[in-house]
Amino acid sequence: MANILVAGGAGYIGAHTCLDLFTKGFTPIVYDNLSNGHAEFVKWGPLEIGDIRDRGKLDDVLRKHKPLAIVHFAAAIEVGQSVLDPGSYYENNVVGTITLLRAAQAAGIDKIVFSSTCATYGIPSSIPINEAHPQAPINPYGRSKLIVEQILKDLDLYQGFRSLILRYFNAAGADPEGRIGEWHSPETHALPIAIETALGRRPHFEILGTDYETRDGSCVRDFVHVLDLADAHVRAIEHLLNNGTSHALNLGTGHGTTVKELLETVQHIAGKSISVKYGPRREGDSPILVADNALAKQTIGWSPRHDLRSIVSTAWNWHSNCLTI
Numbered sequence: 001m002a003n004i005l006v007a008g009g010a011g012y013i014g015a016h017t018c019l020d021l022f023t024k025g026f027t028p029i030v031y032d033n034l035s036n037g038h039a040e041f042v043k044w045g046p047l048e049i050g051d052i053r054d055r056g057k058l059d060d061v062l063r064k065h066k067p068l069a070i071v072h073f074a075a076a077i078e079v080g081q082s083v084l085d086p087g088s089y090y091e092n093n094v095v096g097t098i099t100l101l102r103a104a105q106a107a108g109i110d111k112i113v114f115s116s117t118c119a120t121y122g123i124p125s126s127i128p129i130n131e132a133h134p135q136a137p138i139n140p141y142g143r144s145k146l147i148v149e150q151i152l153k154d155l156d157l158y159q160g161f162r163s164l165i166l167r168y169f170n171a172a173g174a175d176p177e178g179r180i181g182e183w184h185s186p187e188t189h190a191l192p193i194a195i196e197t198a199l200g201r202r203p204h205f206e207i208l209g210t211d212y213e214t215r216d217g218s219c220v221r222d223f224v225h226v227l228d229l230a231d232a233h234v235r236a237i238e239h240l241l242n243n244g245t246s247h248a249l250n251l252g253t254g255h256g257t258t259v260k261e262l263l264e265t266v267q268h269i270a271g272k273s274i275s276v277k278y279g280p281r282r283e284g285d286s287p288i289l290v291a292d293n294a295l296a297k298q299t300i301g302w303s304p305r306h307d308l309r310s311i312v313s314t315a316w317n318w319h320s321n322c323l324t325i
């Protein structure tokens with residue numbers, strides 16, 4: 001079986017991708033420092049505990065497992081936190097990725113799938129956003145991802161190091177069998193917080209901004225099922241292993257949901273009401289982010305198969321039955 005190194009494979013999207021890689025006949029080798037990931041999520045291949053900034057450990061792991069390619073999720077991911085501590089975002093996401101790339105090159109690996117984000121677009125001038133839209137991030141998290149995108153483009157141009165850059169919109173949902181799901185500490189994401197509120201684990205949900213120029217004043221996001229994201233990563237790996245060329249691809253559904261609409265869907269599926277508070281805007285938040293996903297379909301044959309109901313119901317199942325912390 002072909003080994004694939006999955007940096008950050010003990011995290012939310014990483015673990016769902018490992019499951020899908022395993023199902024498609026690959027062996028995911030998880031490399032994770034467990035700062036945000038969970039050893040319990042590593043079920044479909046070996047776990048190597050290490051940091052992407054640790055070149056010596058990376059060299060050892062690459063020598064031991066000889067992966068054909070890398071899928072790279074390992075990063076700090078919170079928009080709000082990146083505004084409070086930008087240096088840690090550049091250290092983790094930029095320095096860490098450069099170290100990983102140098103180790104990969106030294107080991108003769110020249111293919112990577114990289115987790116990027118719609119946050120690289122900043123405040124979009126047109127919706128839906130396609131990949132040609134200018135990238136002008138409005139927070140350090142988005143900038144850290146854009147810097148890595150630019151590095152990867154240079155490695156492709158000058159050294160033939162190939163990459164699929166995947167720009168996720170809002171990942172949500174969980175494995176329908178409840179083996180893995182969204183588990184962040186502390187949790188900052190809208191859907192899990194809404195579910196925890198419906199479950200009575202939080203007193204209320206605070207809507208962060210109600211004066212945006214959107215249909216109901218709250219932000220619009222494109223929620224995409226983590227199973228669809230996992231599928232895109234496996235397709236991306238297959239594309240690179242078949243000598244496909246480098247691309248940057250949007251991974252979203254093309255459907256926008258406001259924060260208020262998300263809350264309504266959670267209340268409907270949970271059959272419980274959510275106590276809501278109205279708060280100020282969160283710094284670094286873009287008013288509306290919705291994907292044009294045509295290029296992903298054309299390049300790797302990907303289109304999302306799960307809708308918002310499926311996202312919310314699998315997340316509800318995970319949080320109410322499986323995640324009990």
Ligand SMILES: O=c1ccn([C@@H]2O[C@H](COP(=O)(O)OP(=O)(O)O[C@H]3O[C@H](CO)[C@H](O)[C@H](O)[C@H]3O)[C@@H](O)[C@H]2O)c(=O)[nH]1
Binds near residue numbers: 118168205206221259
């Ligand atoms: O308690 C909360 C939490 C979130 N929100 C709102 O819900 C929306 C979604 O927020 P999330 O924190 O769930 O997601 P983000 O859009 O901020 O972030 C996600 O999308 C980003 C790109 O915009 C990055 O990729 C990031 O890693 C990923 O978590 C935002 O308008 C936010 O202000 C609330 O109203 N209340």
